[in-house]
Amino acid sequence: MRMLLVAVAVAVLALAVPAALAAAPRTTLGDVEDEVMCPVCGTPLNVSESPQANRERAYIRQLVAEGRTKAQIKRALVAQFGPNVLALPESDKGVNWAVYAVPAALVLAALAALAVCVPRWRRRAPADAEPPPAELSGEDERRVERELARLD
Amino acid sequence: MKRVGIPAVIVVACAALVGLLVYGLVSKGEDRSIDDAVKRGQTVAAPAPDRALPVLDAAGKRSLQSYKGKVVVLNFWASWCTPCKAEIPLLERLQRQIASRGGTVVGVNYRDTTGDANAFARRFGVTFPSLRDVDGDLAQDYGTRALPETFVIDRQGRITAVSRGQVNARFLDRSVSPLLSA
Numbered sequence: 326m327r328m329l330l331v332a333v334a335v336a337v338l339a340l341a342v343p344a345a346l347a348a349a350p351r352t353t354l355g356d357v358e359d360e361v362m363c364p365v366c367g368t369p370l371n372v373s374e375s376p377q378a379n380r381e382r383a384y385i386r387q388l389v390a391e392g393r394t395k396a397q398i399k400r401a402l403v404a405q406f407g408p409n410v411l412a413l414p415e416s417d418k419g420v421n422w423a424v425y426a427v428p429a430a431l432v433l434a435a436l437a438a439l440a441v442c443v444p445r446w447r448r449r450a451p452a453d454a455e456p457p458p459a460e461l462s463g464e465d466e467r468r469v470e471r472e473l474a475r476l477d
Numbered sequence: 478m479k480r481v482g483i484p485a486v487i488v489v490a491c492a493a494l495v496g497l498l499v500y501g502l503v504s505k506g507e508d509r510s511i512d513d514a515v516k517r518g519q520t521v522a523a524p525a526p527d528r529a530l531p532v533l534d535a536a537g538k539r540s541l542q543s544y545k546g547k548v549v550v551l552n553f554w555a556s557w558c559t560p561c562k563a564e565i566p567l568l569e570r571l572q573r574q575i576a577s578r579g580g581t582v583v584g585v586n587y588r589d590t591t592g593d594a595n596a597f598a599r600r601f602g603v604t605f606p607s608l609r610d611v612d613g614d615l616a617q618d619y620g621t622r623a624l625p626e627t628f629v630i631d632r633q634g635r636i637t638a639v640s641r642g643q644v645n646a647r648f649l650d651r652s653v654s655p656l657l658s659a
Contacts, residue, residue: 364613365588376557377588384590405590407612423497434490 352395357385360413361399364406381406508620511628512639520635523551523628524618530608533586534595539608541583541634548580548656549630550649553616554607555589556597558624560643565601568627571649572605578657579632585610587624631656 355371363373363381370378384405388398402410414424461469514521526545529538541549552568554561572582584607586594591609598607610616619628622641629638629652638652 376559377555380557380590380593384592405611406588407614409612427494427497431490434486 351392352389352398354382354385354389357389357395357398358382360395361385361402361410362412364409369412508617511620511636512641515636515639520631520637523549523630523634523636525615526634528615528618530585530610530615533584533591533607533609534598535606539606541630544581544583545634546579546632548575548632548653550575550580550582550653551585551619551628551630552582552644553585553587553610553619553621553624553626555587555624556593557589561625562597562601564625564643565603567644567646567649569601569603569605571653575653575657580653580657581605583608585615587616587621588613629653629656631659 358370361370361381362368363370363375363378365377366373366375370381381402385398385402388401393401399411408414511521511524523541526541529540531538541551550568550571552564554565568582568584575581582605584603584605586607586609589597589609594607594609597603608615619626625643627640627644627648628636631637637656638648640648
């Protein structure tokens with residue numbers, strides 16, 4: 326009976342610990358700073374060296390030490406510095422959708438252009454190729470044979 | 478007509494991209510309209526008087542409209558800005574001088590964390606109110622390029638003097654005193 330209880334406890338722990346870790350994934354400064362900006366410098370935080378960037382890093386370190394997740398830290402940064410702190414802006418705000426829509430539209434336009442042009446090129450290709458030799462008329466055939474016989 | 482279709486689409490797409498680029502450049506461009514007008518001796522209506530910003534170290538929001546009828550010395554500052562530390566004692570002294578004469582210094586804390594801004598205010602014994610320009614929109618309205626910057630606003634809500642950089646006693650005396658006695 327005791328063995329059974331121990332086995333159950335081990336099984337519960339084995340399931341519960343990964344689930345708890347998955348529910349609250351811890352993050353690091355390096356994991357966050359390449360996804361946010363130094364709003365004053367206008368550059369990604371991971372390449373910014375200004376005093377303001379250092380203060381922002383200190384703030385992120387503090388939130389990491391408090392056990393906040395990456396999403397929570399990003400929300401806290403937006404509350405402190407506004408939405409421009411995110412390297413990739415939120416798509417539902419203002420004209421930010423253009424950041425996502427323009428590349429997608431360009432890809433779609435390129436695909437559409439290929440879909441239209443490739444069949445045309447294929448159709449045009451046989452027309453551009455060298456035309457097959459025309460049939461010789463009877464007179465021309467006799468003339469060729471005469472010339473060949475003269476060469477013999 | 479069919480042959481015109483694809484080039485037309487390409488031209489429209491290119492024009493749209495160029496339009497986006499121009500919009501981006503213009504919206505980030507430098508605005509010197511306030512400086513130019515003040516340099517010509519004119520006054521300019523203070524931008525965005527209704528823009529409500531969170532009050533530092535207090536609940537709620539306030540806008541410049543809240544200070545209507547007062548002479549306002551609007552100062553953009555941040556805890557990470559070194560010249561701001563140098564000019565803060567001057568602004569605090571001014572606040573003590575003008576508070577009873579219908580004037581006030583109003584700080585605008587720019588791109589700072591609340592914790593850093595509060596620590597800065599406590600360290601330098603700041604008693605004047607400060608608003609938090611979280612997303613930098615008010616700074617953009619004033620064409621702010623580098624901290625600190627100070628704007629003197631008369632009782633009618635018009636900018637009469639601008640200091641792009643650290644203020645000195647002479648600037649404050651010359652620009653604020655005449656407005657208080659007007």
